[in-house]
Amino acid sequence: MKSVDLHNVEYGECVVLNGHNGGILMVDCGSSNQKIRERDVPFTAYVNPTLLELYGNCPERSFLLTHFHRDHLCGLRQILSARPGWFQRIFLPAQPCDRYGSPLLLEFALFVYSFLGRQTDYAIVNVSSLKILERAVQLTPAAQVVPVGQGDCFGFDGVTYDVLWPPRRDCVFSDLFAGAVEEMNVCLSSPFLPECARQFLALKNAFCQAYLACCAGGPLDALRVAECSRLLAEIDALLPAVNLLPSAPDIQEILNRPVTKAAYTEELNAASVVFHNRRTQEASTDDILMTGDASPETLDALAELLYENYYIIKAPHHGTASHWSHLLSEISSSHILVSNGDYQKAGKIAPAYLELPAVKHCTNCSACDWYAVSGCSCNRMAVCYDLANGAGLTIKCPYVCGAQQSPDCGIFIVGAAGRRSCLCDNLPVQIN
Incomplete structure (x- = not known):
């Protein structure tokens, strides 16, 4: 895995893993919002043509849907309707x-x-x-459409990923x-x-x-x-x-x-597809845990299958308090992905994430009480261990300062206004 794009789709989710060979694995694509506050762009316009053009030249495109909620699914419907056959592989959640x-x-x-x-x-x-x-079969006739559940695996960019959930039996x-x-x-x-x-x-x-x-x-x-x-x-x-x-x-x-x-x-x-990479050697930047909207009970059931540390963990259910799991404070990670946004019925980002030493990458600060009270990013005092010159505060990252085209961590927050750094109070400093 070369890099990760965390897309700001307001209250929804779209995470794209970028491979070294130029291919992508898009995990979910949806939103509960009609418009993205960043430049007031309709979600439909962000999907088509923005997402389609951004990844249009990729030699390999795969999609994985974690579950059937609108804020994870509706963008896939738009892509399939606009560009039949755009994905070569589609992974769908098996029914437990x-x-x-x-x-x-x-x-x-x-x-x-x-x-x-x-x-x-x-x-x-x-x-x-x-x-x-x-x-999926009608609109992607040449593609492989594969339902996945616990015990299945798939490959991307030379890495094998194991599906940990949902179980097909005894759920x-x-x-x-x-x-x-x-x-x-x-x-x-x-x-x-x-x-x-x-x-x-x-x-x-x-x-x-x-x-x-x-x-x-x-x-x-x-x-x-x-x-x-x-x-x-x-x-x-x-x-x-x-x-x-x-x-x-x-x-x-x-x-x-x-x-x-x-x-x-x-x-x-609770039936969301949860997967992580299969380790063949020591811990590496390929170590990622993708959680969909998994419940705390789901993560408890998987506790023995999880690694003690990951490079990236995607916060389940948009980082809300209702889906916070104690395991997230017991498993170390370098980076946390939080996809949240302005949505009336949604929960706010759990304060417990602030206590994690990991660097947080949030698509939108409108659901963050910390930002609302302090007016600044919680990452300003966070230590990043991926800087080229050694560990240091995230504010010393050349990408954050606008002096480097790519962050050393390989994690981009992408929105209608372009790409930006992990400092949510540093929005004007953007690198497109």
Whole structure:
């Protein structure tokens, strides 16, 4: 890995690993904001043409989606629509199953798809997870589309990366979420309901099994994806009758419960793809831990698989306090990536990150209480160990001073106004 671009997409995420051979691995591309405050640029314009032009000449382009939330996903949809075949490889998250082999996230998505309005944000997320296999195969016919889960690996720039999460089997879901899925299944299980209720349950189960077969391992098979599409079309044809069932309002009530929505959101986060490089020698600048929106419980489950130190750790869930894990203070790192921004419903950056000795690279300081109170970057007193002349304060970095075209750490914060340093109060000093 030659360098890392951390893109300012406001409250969202887009991290690009740049290889020595000129190739890229883009991890997520999405935003919850319509506009990026930096130069007031619409997010859609930042993706197309800005991102597409920035990496347009790369000889190899790969994409990895960590999970199906809009702030990680919507840019991928735009790229696939604007430039079919732009990515040669796309890695998608595998669907985790509980101890009984049931893919509860997928089942839940089908219930939302079938019983709620398609234009709500809630429904859009679910439509993405249900149809992304078909869309990826159609728009990238020459590409490898590979679902990945725990135990899988992939290569980039001569480095092997191990996928640590999510598990395909024996995934633990919260009682609240698992109970909601079971409650909806029960709503359609009465023998006194019309035949369409049994048909729906049978098609739902068949679709889930077909989807799991697609994600079993290796690149997607077009015939298996076609079977998923066929089953979803049969479900579509059944929906007018299903939504007239006496139990349909009960399912809608379950789906619209605030606690159910919150539980589903958190389960999607907890199922994020987490990966790191496979070490073949001693620690190096290739050591990176990518966490998506992983929950503290997910990181706890992975504790024994993690290294004691990394060069770079991406803060889970935009560095918010709700996803802070004690492991982040127990595992040393040289650099922390925090992708956050101005968004009403988002959490702020956890104060615990300030206590870490690592240099923080933040896309936006609007969600940082430290900056709001002090008016300066927390990195001003941070020691960087990557400077050419030896360890020193980050303010002594030639890139920060504008005297060098590339930082010694190889980490760029990239936005609509160009590239800038890790000092968030030094925005005018930019190197494009």
